[in-house]
Amino acid sequence: MRAAKGHGTQNDFVLLPDLDGALRLTPELVRALCDRRAGIGGDGVLRLVRSDNDEDGKRFAAEAEYFMDYRNADGSLAETCGNGLRVFVRYLQRLGLVGHSAAVATRGGIMRARSGSDGDITVAMGVPRVLADRPVVTAAESAARRSLAAVTIPNPHVVVQVEDEDELAGLDLTTAPRVDPALPHGQNVEFVLRRGTRHLAMRVHERGSGETRSCGTGICAAVAAVATAEGLGADAVQWRVDVPGGRCTVAWTADGIELTGPAVIVADLELDERWMEAARSERR
Amino acid sequence: MRAAKGHGTQNDFVLLPDLDGALRLTPELVRALCDRRAGIGGDGVLRLVRSDNDEDGKRFAAEAEYFMDYRNADGSLAETCGNGLRVFVRYLQRLGLVGHSAAVATRGGIMRARSGSDGDITVAMGVPRVLADRPVVTAAESAARRSLAAVTIPNPHVVVQVEDEDELAGLDLTTAPRVDPALPHGQNVEFVLRRGTRHLAMRVHERGSGETRSCGTGICAAVAAVATAEGLGADAVQWRVDVPGGRCTVAWTADGIELTGPAVIVADLELDERWMEAARSERR
Numbered sequence: 001m002r003a004a005k006g007h008g009t010q011n012d013f014v015l016l017p018d019l020d021g022a023l024r025l026t027p028e029l030v031r032a033l034c035d036r037r038a039g040i041g042g043d044g045v046l047r048l049v050r051s052d053n054d055e056d057g058k059r060f061a062a063e064a065e066y067f068m069d070y071r072n073a074d075g076s077l078a079e080t081c082g083n084g085l086r087v088f089v090r091y092l093q094r095l096g097l098v099g100h101s102a103a104v105a106t107r108g109g110i111m112r113a114r115s116g117s118d119g120d121i122t123v124a125m126g127v128p129r130v131l132a133d134r135p136v137v138t139a140a141e142s143a144a145r146r147s148l149a150a151v152t153i154p155n156p157h158v159v160v161q162v163e164d165e166d167e168l169a170g171l172d173l174t175t176a177p178r179v180d181p182a183l184p185h186g187q188n189v190e191f192v193l194r195r196g197t198r199h200l201a202m203r204v205h206e207r208g209s210g211e212t213r214s215c216g217t218g219i220c221a222a223v224a225a226v227a228t229a230e231g232l233g234a235d236a237v238q239w240r241v242d243v244p245g246g247r248c249t250v251a252w253t254a255d256g257i258e259l260t261g262p263a264v265i266v267a268d269l270e271l272d273e274r275w276m277e278a279a280r281s282e283r284r
Numbered sequence: 285m286r287a288a289k290g291h292g293t294q295n296d297f298v299l300l301p302d303l304d305g306a307l308r309l310t311p312e313l314v315r316a317l318c319d320r321r322a323g324i325g326g327d328g329v330l331r332l333v334r335s336d337n338d339e340d341g342k343r344f345a346a347e348a349e350y351f352m353d354y355r356n357a358d359g360s361l362a363e364t365c366g367n368g369l370r371v372f373v374r375y376l377q378r379l380g381l382v383g384h385s386a387a388v389a390t391r392g393g394i395m396r397a398r399s400g401s402d403g404d405i406t407v408a409m410g411v412p413r414v415l416a417d418r419p420v421v422t423a424a425e426s427a428a429r430r431s432l433a434a435v436t437i438p439n440p441h442v443v444v445q446v447e448d449e450d451e452l453a454g455l456d457l458t459t460a461p462r463v464d465p466a467l468p469h470g471q472n473v474e475f476v477l478r479r480g481t482r483h484l485a486m487r488v489h490e491r492g493s494g495e496t497r498s499c500g501t502g503i504c505a506a507v508a509a510v511a512t513a514e515g516l517g518a519d520a521v522q523w524r525v526d527v528p529g530g531r532c533t534v535a536w537t538a539d540g541i542e543l544t545g546p547a548v549i550v551a552d553l554e555l556d557e558r559w560m561e562a563a564r565s566e567r568r
Contacts, residue, residue, distance in 0.1 A: 003551070005324065007321055007322055010321040010322050011321075012320075012321045012322070036296075036320050036325055037291055037294040037295075037296045037327075037497060037529065038291055038294050038296070038529070038548075038550075039550060040289065040324075040325075040550060040551060041320055041324075041325040043321075213321060245321065245322070264322075264556075264558075264559060265556045265559065266322075266323060266324060266555070266556055266559050267287070267324060267553040267554060267555045267556055267559070268553070268554045268556070269551040269552070269553055269554075270551060270552045270553075271550070271551045272548075272549050272550055272551055272552070274548075275548060275549065275550050275551070
């Protein structure tokens with residue numbers, strides 16, 4: 001079976017080309033593929049299928065030819081993923097299936113992407129909703145009074161501002177930051193430092209995953225929260241956001257937030273048949 | 285560039301076939317390949333070269349046709365690796381270069397391997413040297429008085445016996461166990477539980493790597509220490525050792541210790557050229 005490995009600011013994925021929708025992608029197989037030692041390793045799986053050939057994708061087929069079937073590393077379904085979408089579009093381009101721009105169907109709706117002259121890919125992430133300021137108690141107790149906002153885009157985030165580089169670097173994110181009151185369905189928590197004009201540094205704790213090296217919607221939420229706090233709003237001017245896995249840029253326009261960043265294919269893979277057989281039956 | 289990913293009891297490796305010795309394998313490229321998010325991911329790299337075509341391998345060429353050039357994930361050279369050797373031999377078999385048995389040249393000398401009817405591979409690991417009992421202070425203070433022995437095979441190990449499953453499962457190995465006095469060049473520390481007659485469970489902390497899911501020489505050291513403590517010695521009877529990544533068997537014969545375990549190829553890879561270029565120049 002063919003596959004590939006890729007990443008966007010070190011949010012990494014196993015890509016599975018399955019245009020005909022013939023693959024039986026079980027949670028067991030997803031977990032086996034994402035296992036970093038007994039499998040390939042990844043934060044999730046991106047299955048690439050023609051929208052017409054997928055149960056969840058077919059309603060989008062008239063507008064978006066390809067459906068991104070995104071699965072979390074634990075095998076569960078997910079709506080979409082900003083970093084994953086860039087990698088998905090890069091892979092579509094590599095296979096010669098799309099050109100400069102593409103509309104991609106996801107469980108969260110149709111997402112539009114385009115590639116820039118520098119190789120980066122821009123994805124329209126939708127309109128963020130910035131909620132009231134929330135008290136947050138974090139691993140660094142001193143940050144308790146510096147929460148900026150809760151943001152949904154549409155998944156839930158709480159953005160917390162930190163004072164300096166030392167505080168950002170020193171945060172213990174090995175356990176989930178305490179948020180009080182928590183959002184109804186939990187939240188990702190972004191810790192944000194201002195490095196300059198429209199220039200942020202960020203670390204993120206994702207619900208269900210722990211600290212990751214990048215979170216696409218979290219980057220957008222961070223900009224929405226800081227811009228709102230500074231009274232800037234949707235003025236379409238670019239922000240830079242540094243994450244442990246690299247750098248993205250964000251522009252908040254009247255149509256919503258656009259996320260731009262790199263998308264890297266590391267290797268094409270041919271999965272071993274015996275390994276596949278064992279993975280399917282969890283006899284690994 | 286062709287490559288493969290494989291593992292032995294979840295000790296995982298990037299395999300690089302380079303029979304002619306043409307590859308310029310820099311520490312930067314090793315680190316990039318072993319990076320679990322921006323690269324392929326692995327505990328190390330196994331470069332496969334004809335002994336004649338390698339500076340370190342050529343002195344073994346008359347006895348062993350292939351040289352296993354093993355590198356740690358940090359890019360440093362290493363002598364050999366028990367789990368890696370099984371995976372290396374499996375890959376040689378897959379490429380049709382060796383049959384049932386093989387002599388492999390390593391920086392630690394020539395290692396002999398053979399495959400069993402069940403697909404497992406047996407490697408002769410050499411003669412262990414069991415040193416005097418040493419006091420060990422571990423993360424679990426209660427284990428302080430239960431160290432069994434220091435063992436070299438030839439890399440240095442300290443073997444500590446634990447009381448029950450709860451103690452084994454509860455050990456905090458996120459930091460290196462304190463060993464007093466430490467061995468001159470540091471040590472791997474194996475925590476060993478007796479599960480039955482000649483049946484052990486083990487967790488290991490490797491110097492330079494932290495806790496791993498398996499350590500081939502550590503498994504051999506654990507058996508040597510327990511067998512010595514029980515007055516059994518080199519009687520060639522099989523022991524089972526369960527590690528977090530699977531199970532190996534060990535037999536201590538007059539010729540030394542033989543380690544038997546699985547060796548799995550997960551996938552063949554074709555590394556992306558642009559990724560390779562960036563990896564070589566560390567512009568990732």
